[in-house]
Amino acid sequence: MKTYNVAVVGATGAVGRTMLKILEERNFPVKEILPLASSRSAGHRIEFSGKAYEVKEAKPSAFEGVDIALFSAGKDISLTLAPEAVKRGAVVIDNSNAFRMEPDVPLVVPEVNPYDLKRHKGLIANPNCSTIQMVIVLKPLHERAKIKRVVVSTYQAVSGTGLEAIEELKLQAKQVLEGMNIKPEVYPHQIAFNLLPHIDAFDETGYSLEEWKMVRETKKIMGDDSIAVTATTVRVPVFNCHSESVNIETCEKITADEARAILSRAPGVVVMDDPKNKIYPMPAFLSGKDEVFVGRIREDFTVPCGLNLWIVADNLRRGAAYNAVKIAEYLVEHNLI
Amino acid sequence: MKTYNVAVVGATGAVGRTMLKILEERNFPVKEILPLASSRSAGHRIEFSGKAYEVKEAKPSAFEGVDIALFSAGKDISLTLAPEAVKRGAVVIDNSNAFRMEPDVPLVVPEVNPYDLKRHKGLIANPNCSTIQMVIVLKPLHERAKIKRVVVSTYQAVSGTGLEAIEELKLQAKQVLEGMNIKPEVYPHQIAFNLLPHIDAFDETGYSLEEWKMVRETKKIMGDDSIAVTATTVRVPVFNCHSESVNIETCEKITADEARAILSRAPGVVVMDDPKNKIYPMPAFLSGKDEVFVGRIREDFTVPCGLNLWIVADNLRRGAAYNAVKIAEYLVEHNLI
Numbered sequence: 001m002k003t004y005n006v007a008v009v010g011a012t013g014a015v016g017r018t019m020l021k022i023l024e025e026r027n028f029p030v031k032e033i034l035p036l037a038s039s040r041s042a043g044h045r046i047e048f049s050g051k052a053y054e055v056k057e058a059k060p061s062a063f064e065g066v067d068i069a070l071f072s073a074g075k076d077i078s079l080t081l082a083p084e085a086v087k088r089g090a091v092v093i094d095n096s097n098a099f100r101m102e103p104d105v106p107l108v109v110p111e112v113n114p115y116d117l118k119r120h121k122g123l124i125a126n127p128n129c130s131t132i133q134m135v136i137v138l139k140p141l142h143e144r145a146k147i148k149r150v151v152v153s154t155y156q157a158v159s160g161t162g163l164e165a166i167e168e169l170k171l172q173a174k175q176v177l178e179g180m181n182i183k184p185e186v187y188p189h190q191i192a193f194n195l196l197p198h199i200d201a202f203d204e205t206g207y208s209l210e211e212w213k214m215v216r217e218t219k220k221i222m223g224d225d226s227i228a229v230t231a232t233t234v235r236v237p238v239f240n241c242h243s244e245s246v247n248i249e250t251c252e253k254i255t256a257d258e259a260r261a262i263l264s265r266a267p268g269v270v271v272m273d274d275p276k277n278k279i280y281p282m283p284a285f286l287s288g289k290d291e292v293f294v295g296r297i298r299e300d301f302t303v304p305c306g307l308n309l310w311i312v313a314d315n316l317r318r319g320a321a322y323n324a325v326k327i328a329e330y331l332v333e334h335n336l337i
Numbered sequence: 338m339k340t341y342n343v344a345v346v347g348a349t350g351a352v353g354r355t356m357l358k359i360l361e362e363r364n365f366p367v368k369e370i371l372p373l374a375s376s377r378s379a380g381h382r383i384e385f386s387g388k389a390y391e392v393k394e395a396k397p398s399a400f401e402g403v404d405i406a407l408f409s410a411g412k413d414i415s416l417t418l419a420p421e422a423v424k425r426g427a428v429v430i431d432n433s434n435a436f437r438m439e440p441d442v443p444l445v446v447p448e449v450n451p452y453d454l455k456r457h458k459g460l461i462a463n464p465n466c467s468t469i470q471m472v473i474v475l476k477p478l479h480e481r482a483k484i485k486r487v488v489v490s491t492y493q494a495v496s497g498t499g500l501e502a503i504e505e506l507k508l509q510a511k512q513v514l515e516g517m518n519i520k521p522e523v524y525p526h527q528i529a530f531n532l533l534p535h536i537d538a539f540d541e542t543g544y545s546l547e548e549w550k551m552v553r554e555t556k557k558i559m560g561d562d563s564i565a566v567t568a569t570t571v572r573v574p575v576f577n578c579h580s581e582s583v584n585i586e587t588c589e590k591i592t593a594d595e596a597r598a599i600l601s602r603a604p605g606v607v608v609m610d611d612p613k614n615k616i617y618p619m620p621a622f623l624s625g626k627d628e629v630f631v632g633r634i635r636e637d638f639t640v641p642c643g644l645n646l647w648i649v650a651d652n653l654r655r656g657a658a659y660n661a662v663k664i665a666e667y668l669v670e671h672n673l674i
Binding site for chain 2: 149150151153155169170173174177188189190193194195196197198202205206207208228229230232234236237238239243245247256273275276278280281282283284285295296297298299300301302303306308310
């Protein structure tokens with residue numbers, strides 16, 4: 001079996017660590033693993049398949065001989081180094097927002113639009129976490145009934161911000177319980193026992209970039225510009241797993257029962273929908289899962305053809321690292337690398 | 338000035354305590370205060386205007402001589418005792434779900450439909466907390482542009498469940514931080530660092546009663562059955578103040594700027610909307626306020642006439658106790674008692 005030199009850029013971050021774990025779990029055909037990070041984190045040691053590796057500084061020359069580079073070190077690093085990696089012959093799967101909307105760059109969720117990988121030119125974008133889990137559920141419903149419009153409100157975990165945000169939530173929660181003063185550092189305001197309707201920067205429309213990502217990436221991944229999405233994205237005091245309240249309007253009628261049947265057969269989706277028996281997806285219990293969980297499936301009685309859905313997934317795995325590794329697997333299986 | 342004998346039923350609960358506090362703060366013309374509760378809580382002492390009162394058992398005879406009875410002790414107590422209080426000449430303002438949809442019973446938010454109080458027959462219903470804060474914001478927009486449809490997702494604080502839920506969140510948060518096991522008692526699942534898309538019981542449609550309350554009460558309070566509402570209600574690990582992500586479609590176009598101008602003039606509403614400067618309503622900072630706070634006001638570009646709104650209010654005060662006391666004040670001012 002062919003094996004590959006795999007670089008993980010941002011290897012010490014929340015997503016990077018999860019990428020390494022998933023490459024290991026899934027026995028990805030790794031020849032050499034190359035953990036890279038900023039000069040600040042270089043020198044740290046990480047484990048991979050029972051062997052210790054030193055984290056090296058991410059710089060252009062580090063990509064010599066690399067076959068696949070998984071990037072998750074922020075937009076600026078991707079903008080600078082992803083082209084350098086591609087120049088040196090690596091296929092880059094980039095988790096940042098740097099290239100997602102470039103027409104030349106496939107934006108892929110393997111369960112939704114794997115065929116877009118065929119046209120890659122060395123650079124592939126991993127979508128935003130909150131978009132990935134939504135489109136995995138929307139795709140089979142779109143194929144059946146054509147989705148016209150989506151109104152989504154998110155409940156996003158702090159792990160999406162990074163390890164330092166997980167620590168901030170822990171620290172602040174303790175401080176609130178003990179009646180101490182709080183000094184927010186990672187977020188602009190207290191996150192413990194609070195909600196921040198603020199993810200990423202705001203533009204002149206009043207929308208945040210996170211909201212625009214859901215609008216634009218959904219159209220591109222689903223390959224249908226006619227799907228209208230409006231989003232409100234909110235950070236909640238949950239450690240991991242994003243949740244979404246999603247309202248859709250379709251061209252054709254789907255009952256809740258039919259939606260459950262369709263979603264039960266959909267790749268990567270688990271229907272968890274028996275509210276009378278207190279069964280619905282909850283973020284605290286779905287960390288470590290690679291599927292997208294959907295429940296609270298109900299007809300929306302305010303429109304002729306509408307549904308409400310509650311969608312939860314592990315944003316670090318399903319919304320980032322697992323998606324990137326699945327893309328790499330697809331490239332390998334289909335000789336696209 | 339005329340003064341009144343005021344009973345507070347459920348005086349030891351989260352809403353009852355807040356009712357007593359607000360009656361005191363607002364110098365409501367109280368002749369005698371009569372704190373009532375279940376036999377379990379009878380004998381407790383509460384303070385009102387610097388004087389200690391013994392909590393008496395809520396039973397029919399307790400309402401002899403009472404002018405105004407504020408009920409907040411759950412649906413069953415209201416069903417049993419509210420008619421007994423009315424029979425004895427009291428005007429009842431009931432915070433439970435027992436009578437809200439009775440055609441004979443006015444369901445009132447004083448800033449929205451005070452005129453409905455004129456037709457009361459001794460029993461007035463206080464709407465559901467999550468509905469109150471929404472309709473206060475929607476009413477002025479409805480008057481300007483006629484709202485056709487509302488899609489709302491809520492982020493509801495544990496105080497809505499009661500004092501025991503506040504304690505459960507505190508305890509569980511501590512237990513999670515210390516790596517201890519959790520045994521949910523008030524909620525069916527862990528609430529600390531988690532989300533429960535489950536408020537009140539579910540019916541055969543898959544909707545919860547809390548969701549139906551928002552659908553039905555909005556139409557009744559706004560006096561317009563044509564307003565279509567669909568809701569997803571979610572409990573979040575926040576101590577107090579409910580938050581709501583609200584999407585509306587209107588018949589006529591309102592820009593975000595015009596919406597801000599309208600809402601700035603609306604009674605009981607505070608516009609808090611400068612996201613670039615990190616200004617938006619957040620539940621952790623709005624406890625103790627009587628206004629409804631609205632921010633993240635944006636045009637919804639997926640429909641010809643639509644807006645997204647983020648609405649936060651103190652559910653114990655604005656969503657319950659303050660609303661009830663405002664109703665009582667209106668009755669007094671307009672000789673409706």
